[in-house]
Each structure stands twice: as structure tokens, then as C-alpha cells.
Amino acid sequence: MTFLIDQAAVLPLATLFGTAGLAAQLVWPLFRSRETMLTVQLGASCCYAASYFLMGQQTGTAVCLTGAIQTTVALLAGDRPWLGKMGYVFLPVALAIGMLTFSGLPTILAVTACCLIMIGRLQSDTLRMRRIQLCAAPLGATHDILIGAWPCLAGALAAFSIAFTALRREQRERRAALGAA
Numbered sequence: 001m002t003f004l005i006d007q008a009a010v011l012p013l014a015t016l017f018g019t020a021g022l023a024a025q026l027v028w029p030l031f032r033s034r035e036t037m038l039t040v041q042l043g044a045s046c047c048y049a050a051s052y053f054l055m056g057q058q059t060g061t062a063v064c065l066t067g068a069i070q071t072t073v074a075l076l077a078g079d080r081p082w083l084g085k086m087g088y089v090f091l092p093v094a095l096a097i098g099m100l101t102f103s104g105l106p107t108i109l110a111v112t113a114c115c116l117i118m119i120g121r122l123q124s125d126t127l128r129m130r131r132i133q134l135c136a137a138p139l140g141a142t143h144d145i146l147i148g149a150w151p152c153l154a155g156a157l158a159a160f161s162i163a164f165t166a167l168r169r170e171q172r173e174r175r176a177a178l179g180a181a
Helices: 002-010 012-031 034-054 058-077 081-100 105-121 126-147 152-178
Strands: none
Touching: 012 034, 012 152, 034 058, 034 105, 034 126, 034 152, 058 081, 058 105, 081 105, 105 126, 126 152
16 A cells, blocks of 8 residues: 555656546446446546656656547447447557557557457457456456556446446346347
8 A cells, every 4th residue: 555655656647547537447247338437438548548648758648648548439339330340440559659669568459458448448349358358368468567556446446346236137138138028
């Protein structure tokens, strides 16, 4: 806990934005509609981008901003599949960002987690979206440990637990609906 207090003293705005991102990351898995989940994820991406920027972390900032833009496209796509497919354009953008800001393992972890989250956002089925995005959690958490982004790490770990619980809830509900049919 001391490390969090130390970071807050040295980088108060980074900690504030990281904590706001944490709050958004903790609640998005609780929602049931894809649009609400994406909207809250958009807020988390923007807050984390600001936190990483204030910490001088170029890769984290860039991939979060790319994810925010991709989330916006996914939200605007609605029921238009052709626009929804535009979200795949951001995968090579995330890879290019990683190449341009490469700083070793943290970059690899951030870009891989970002790509998994992006692929998850493009799923119309919320169960598939949750499964894919859960795969990104260990990568993002490891990235946050390596760069010392403690509020982001807390968010990653807590959101993983909440998202896993929400995934199990949705799986049970779907099984029950199939059994009732």
C-alpha cells in the first residue's frame, strides 16, 4: 500500500486518472448490455490513457487511446455489420504503436492485451466478448506490475474477478434458458 501512497505523492494526477479508470474497469463487467459495457470501457480507456501519459508511458497511452477510438467505432456501428468490421483496422494500428514505442516486454504485454480487448469488443455476443477479454487480463496485469501502474493493476485484478463472476452468471442464465426451452 505504501507504493500507492508514494505514487500518489509524486504523480497525483496520474493516480487520480488511474483510480477513475479503476472505477470504470470495476463496474463494466456488471452490465448486461453490450452498449453499456462498451461505454464504460471507453471511459476506462480514456482515464488509463491519461494516467499512462502522465507517467510517461508512451505505449500504454497510445494503445489505450487506440482502444478508445476503436470502442467509439464499435458503439457507432450499432447493427451495421460493415461498420463493425472497421474495428479490425485498429489491430494493425496497435501493432504499429508497439513497434514505434517498443520498450521490451511491457510493450509486448500491452499490445497483446490491447489486441485481445479489441477483438472482444467486436463480438456481438456478450458471452464471447467476456471470454476473449478475460484472456487479456493476465497480460495487462503483468504489464502494470512491470511499469509500476498500481491503480491500473488493482483495476486489472479486481475487474478480472468481477468479469469472471459475470461470465459465470451469464453462462448459467443461458443454460437455464436453454433448459426451459
